[in-house]
Amino acid sequence: MRLFKARAVPLLLALCLVAPPGQAQQQPPAAVYGELFRDVQMQRVFPDGKTFVDAEPKADPAEILRRYAEEKGKPGFDLAAFVHRHFTPPEPEKTGYHSVPGQDVCSHIDALWGVLTRRPDRSDPRSTLLPLPNPYVVPGGRFGEVYYWDSYFTMLGLIQSGRRDLARDVLGNFASLIDRYGHIPNGNRSYYLSRSQAPFFATMVELVAESSADPAKVYADALSALAREYAFWMDGADFLKPGEAYRRLVRLPDGTLLNRYWDDSDQPRDESYREDVETARSTDRSPSEVYRDLRAAAESGWDFSSRWLADGKTLGTIRVTAVIPPDLNSLMTELETVLAKAYAAAGRPDRAAELQARAKQRAEAVRRLLWDPQAGVFTDYLWREGRLTGTVTLATAYPLFFGLADPDQAGRVADTLERRLLAPGGLLTTEVASGQQWDAPNGWAPLEWIAIRGLARTGHDPLAETVARRWAERVVGVYTQTGKLTEKYDVAGTEAAGGGEYPNQDGFGWTNGVLRRLLALYPQLTVAGGGTIACRAAANDNQPSAAPEAQPARRLP
Numbered sequence: 001m002r003l004f005k006a007r008a009v010p011l012l013l014a015l016c017l018v019a020p021p022g023q024a025q026q027q028p029p030a031a032v033y034g035e036l037f038r039d040v041q042m043q044r045v046f047p048d049g050k051t052f053v054d055a056e057p058k059a060d061p062a063e064i065l066r067r068y069a070e071e072k073g074k075p076g077f078d079l080a081a082f083v084h085r086h087f088t089p090p091e092p093e094k095t096g097y098h099s100v101p102g103q104d105v106c107s108h109i110d111a112l113w114g115v116l117t118r119r120p121d122r123s124d125p126r127s128t129l130l131p132l133p134n135p136y137v138v139p140g141g142r143f144g145e146v147y148y149w150d151s152y153f154t155m156l157g158l159i160q161s162g163r164r165d166l167a168r169d170v171l172g173n174f175a176s177l178i179d180r181y182g183h184i185p186n187g188n189r190s191y192y193l194s195r196s197q198a199p200f201f202a203t204m205v206e207l208v209a210e211s212s213a214d215p216a217k218v219y220a221d222a223l224s225a226l227a228r229e230y231a232f233w234m235d236g237a238d239f240l241k242p243g244e245a246y247r248r249l250v251r252l253p254d255g256t257l258l259n260r261y262w263d264d265s266d267q268p269r270d271e272s273y274r275e276d277v278e279t280a281r282s283t284d285r286s287p288s289e290v291y292r293d294l295r296a297a298a299e300s301g302w303d304f305s306s307r308w309l310a311d312g313k314t315l316g317t318i319r320v321t322a323v324i325p326p327d328l329n330s331l332m333t334e335l336e337t338v339l340a341k342a343y344a345a346a347g348r349p350d351r352a353a354e355l356q357a358r359a360k361q362r363a364e365a366v367r368r369l370l371w372d373p374q375a376g377v378f379t380d381y382l383w384r385e386g387r388l389t390g391t392v393t394l395a396t397a398y399p400l401f402f403g404l405a406d407p408d409q410a411g412r413v414a415d416t417l418e419r420r421l422l423a424p425g426g427l428l429t430t431e432v433a434s435g436q437q438w439d440a441p442n443g444w445a446p447l448e449w450i451a452i453r454g455l456a457r458t459g460h461d462p463l464a465e466t467v468a469r470r471w472a473e474r475v476v477g478v479y480t481q482t483g484k485l486t487e488k489y490d491v492a493g494t495e496a497a498g499g500g501e502y503p504n505q506d507g508f509g510w511t512n513g514v515l516r517r518l519l520a521l522y523p524q525l526t527v528a529g530g531g532t533i534a535c536r537a538a539a540n541d542n543q544p545s546a547a548p549e550a551q552p553a554r555r556l557p
Contacts, residue, residue: 260322306432340355
């Protein structure tokens with residue numbers, strides 16, 4: 001069932017390829033299991049709410065619900081026992097893999113790709129898993145499915161490790177999801193279908209194209225998927241009036257179109273149902289409003305961070321849908337730029353020119369509206385209030401990474417990062433220690449990469465190398481002590497990273513990808529005491545791919 005009825009969108013139809021209606025979507029567990037689902041999650045049958053939504057039913061859901069209705073009122077009914085009789089909880093993948101003591105970190109990462117790779121899925125309408133046609137790489141730990149924005153950073157390492165085949169498979173899987181559902185969900189689970197995630201698909205196309213012998217073919221082949229991705233994020237462009245918003249799009253009073261994060265559902269997240277209900281109960285706001293903002297934060301990937309909180313500390317004040325973020329609109333500029341390349345490769349110069357003009361227009365809006373000259377950062381814009389939040393976060397690095405910042409802005413950002421976010425183990429995500437995971441003292445591989453390469457692209461190489469060295473030293477230090485690469489790191493101290501709704505996870509796709517690529521770009525990196533971060537030289541390391549991160553900065557769109 002479609003979440004929205006089709007609207008007449010002549011402008012987007014002119015820009016984008018028209019695809020047939022998507023197939024029926026699998027229902028999320030909350031819709032399938034109703035009262036049983038709510039009881040399981042609210043009574044915390046499993047400590048982690050994601051466990052039940054990933055569990056496999058042992059019988060038809062209708063039969064399980066019939067038995068539940070019959071048994072739940074009987075004396076001595078045991079909900080946990082009932083659930084375990086009728087569902088098989090997910091178990092960690094049995095790979096037989098163990099870290100090799102003393103193995104250099106690059107060899108460890110190269111071996112991990114096989115551990116984190118999953119075979120193509122068989123369709124099972126009773127499972128929440130959305131099948132993918134090609135092998136894919138999962139992040140690791142509790143995350144046994146593919147995730148959208150994670151995958152770009154994983155692909156950096158795959159290509160560096162010589163696994164271009166698997167990087168192409170990842171890209172093909174996302175094109176398949178766009179073809180089936182009209183967008184890339186947060187992850188390939190039915191309960192993620194109501195939202196997407198930070199739109200890195202165009203950046204993935206660039207990565208594969210620029211490491212390909214025939215980049216024009218890669219762009220041309222990706223045209224349909226890129227166009228539908230763009231239509232998804234730009235839904236509402238043809239009827240939005242100034243000062244209005246619809247789904248992921250906002251038209252400002254002067255007519256400027258910019259994007260925000262959103263979710264098409266205003267109910268608690270299936271995978272964090274109890275947590276969301278408790279958050280809504282902690283505030284006098286409308287529960288549906290709180291749920292929508294919690295879900296929109298999940299679409300951003302920053303779930304959760306003080307940058308989204310009206311008071312900077314309380315989750316109940318979350319206001320993601322009120323924010324126009326610089327990171328998202330930098331990504332949308334990239335999408336418009338790459339879509340223009342795809343139209344050009346397909347022999348459609350008129351469409352290419354239109355998209356190039358849109359990218360130029362959006363880049364100018366980012367420089368004009370999302371720049372805070374007092375703080376020296378690109379920051380979030382409260383579109384209803386017509387003002388910037390002034391928060392200093394690593395989202396400020398995106399306009400540098402994608403070539404949107406002018407030289408003065410890039411210099412100011414570099415200075416702010418060095419003065420306010422640089423820590424012994426890399427860059428802090430924000431200045432605020434709120435207890436949320438996308439805040440201080442945590443540092444995350446994707447944001448470290450965006451900042452490092454953004455600084456390098458804008459001529460701030462010494463600071464870029466300093467950040468790369470500090471972050472790599474922190475990650476390799478943890479690996480040396482534990483044999484693990486984890487989801488996030490405490491970059492301010494030496495403690496294990498914390499915060500958020502679940503423990504720090506081992507694996508870990510984007511950490512592996514970013515570290516593998518950084519150690520090839522900066523082979524001179526050293527650890528405390530002066531020794532190099534030793535990696536066995538791989539053939540691919542001597543011939544780095546012509547990936548976007550290795551290219552000089554593009555001119556301003």
